[in-house]
Amino acid sequence: MQNQDVDINDQKFEFSSRTDQKYKYCSLSYDDDDDCPYSFFDDHSFPPLPMFATTSVERRKLKQQQTASVVGSLRYDYYQQTCPQAERIIRSSVRDLFRKQPRIAPALMRLAFHDCFVEGCDASVLLDSADGIHSEKESPPNESLKGYDVIDIIKSELEEACPGVVSCADAVVLAARESIVLAGGPFYPLKTGRRDSMTSFAEDATFELPSPQDDLAKIIESFSAKGFDEREAVTLLGAHSTGVVHCKFFINRLYNFSGTKTSDPSINSKFLSFLKSKCNNSAASLMSSASKSRPPSQLISASPSPSSVVVQLSSTLVEEPAIKMDYEGPGESFGTLYYRSLLQGRGILFVDQQLTAGEETKTWVQAYASDVSLFHKDFGSAMMKLSNLGVLTAPMGQIRRDCRKVY
Numbered sequence: 001m002q003n004q005d006v007d008i009n010d011q012k013f014e015f016s017s018r019t020d021q022k023y024k025y026c027s028l029s030y031d032d033d034d035d036c037p038y039s040f041f042d043d044h045s046f047p048p049l050p051m052f053a054t055t056s057v058e059r060r061k062l063k064q065q066q067t068a069s070v071v072g073s074l075r076y077d078y079y080q081q082t083c084p085q086a087e088r089i090i091r092s093s094v095r096d097l098f099r100k101q102p103r104i105a106p107a108l109m110r111l112a113f114h115d116c117f118v119e120g121c122d123a124s125v126l127l128d129s130a131d132g133i134h135s136e137k138e139s140p141p142n143e144s145l146k147g148y149d150v151i152d153i154i155k156s157e158l159e160e161a162c163p164g165v166v167s168c169a170d171a172v173v174l175a176a177r178e179s180i181v182l183a184g185g186p187f188y189p190l191k192t193g194r195r196d197s198m199t200s201f202a203e204d205a206t207f208e209l210p211s212p213q214d215d216l217a218k219i220i221e222s223f224s225a226k227g228f229d230e231r232e233a234v235t236l237l238g239a240h241s242t243g244v245v246h247c248k249f250f251i252n253r254l255y256n257f258s259g260t261k262t263s264d265p266s267i268n269s270k271f272l273s274f275l276k277s278k279c280n281n282s283a284a285s286l287m288s289s290a291s292k293s294r295p296p297s298q299l300i301s302a303s304p305s306p307s308s309v310v311v312q313l314s315s316t317l318v319e320e321p322a323i324k325m326d327y328e329g330p331g332e333s334f335g336t337l338y339y340r341s342l343l344q345g346r347g348i349l350f351v352d353q354q355l356t357a358g359e360e361t362k363t364w365v366q367a368y369a370s371d372v373s374l375f376h377k378d379f380g381s382a383m384m385k386l387s388n389l390g391v392l393t394a395p396m397g398q399i400r401r402d403c404r405k406v407y
């Protein structure tokens with residue numbers, strides 16, 4: 001397995017797959033060893049990142065060295081002086097909410113993808129429509145997007161601790177990272193200092209977000225337009241290891257594939273029967289047309305304390321038939337079963353199954369199906385790259401107080 005360099009704050013860190021050492025992956029914002037949340041990773045084969053010092057003394061020393069180390073205007077532990085508890089607040093908010101509603105984890109991962117893929121990680125997806133703003137929320141690919149209410153809750157906690165300091169854009173990518181960890185995926189270091197956009201990009205969202213019906217050529221084209229190669233596209237789709245998918249996104253594969261009035265021949269026959277048993281043709285299409293006339297749902301109002309909050313995770317498709325992307329099994333780690341399922345013709349969405357249609361992409365599907373630590377390492381790197389797409393840094397953009405409105 002190859003080692004890989006990761007560039008953090010102008011320093012190169014080897015991102016290797018050594019399994020013989022135990023490392024902690026705490027942000028430098030965690031002063032106290034006991035507070036380190038990522039001892040979880042001790043059990044995993046994760047890369048040694050020297051910046052993740054293992055003792056509080058080492059950590060403090062590294063903090064001093066790194067304060068002045070900047071890449072662009074994003075930097076590691078950006079809020080160290082202005083809101084040192086920012087990452088801790090996000091971590092504990094996500095964890096508290098996850099305990100009540102585990103579905104927030106996939107919702108937040110997808111939210112970060114839909115934010116970052118459209119004009120960069122700038123929280124533009126969170127803005128509501130208003131004068132001069134046509135919200136990305138209203139673009140068709142975002143019809144079933146969820147998690148806005150979770151970000152509201154996290155943001156209200158951040159505002160209470162450090163008013164006007166932490167951007168919604170940082171909250172989105174940090175909450176996604178936490179969600180990935182909770183779903184059994186890798187922790188990865190993230191720089192912060194993103195700022196929020198002053199507008200939303202509904203048209204771009206419509207045309208730039210890939211469709212679940214895309215074939216391999218289109219998938220490669222969409223990802224390449226954002227700087228991702230085939231391997232990274234295969235990696236990122238591994239996020240489909242978890243979450244739910246509504247029948248309307250794959251119903252055509254079951255009953256009328258490419259207008260043939262029959263099913264997609266690439267679906268494993270037992271799996272096809274299973275999917276048909278969950279997604280009835282007439283029910284799914286009836287409900288899907290009904291949803292079009294429904295107004296966008298009102299999402300939960302923010303509350304200062306996650307403990308008193310019920311997360312609704314509403315989307316316009318919330319009452320429609322859906323199935324769990326249940327690719328994880330007992331003892332299985334985030335990723336492996338998803339790729340194994342693809343090799344058996346058990347991909348739910350057409351885009352998922354298409355990853356086995358090309359020589360190079362199939363090679364990566366096979367690699368990830370058999371090597372979970374390779375997948376975790378690649379997934380962490382790809383998420384770092386996704387989280388840095390097209391960011392706004394000072395003096396561009398703003399820090400929104402309410403993530404739904406321009407300040």
Ligand code: HEM
Pocket residue numbers: 103105106107109110113144145146210211212213214219236237239240242243244245246247249317322349351
């Ligand atoms: C070709 C690219 C992609 C397409 C076409 C696509 C499409 C979809 C669709 C149609 C759903 C089902 C939504 C629903 O039924 O409500 C979904 C769910 C999901 N997607 Fe993707 N996706 C893509 C890439 C990604 C990437 C790169 C990520 C994250 C890095 C991601 C994360 C997720 C997650 C976690 C869910 C489950 C959401 C939930 O349960 O709330 N997707 N995706």
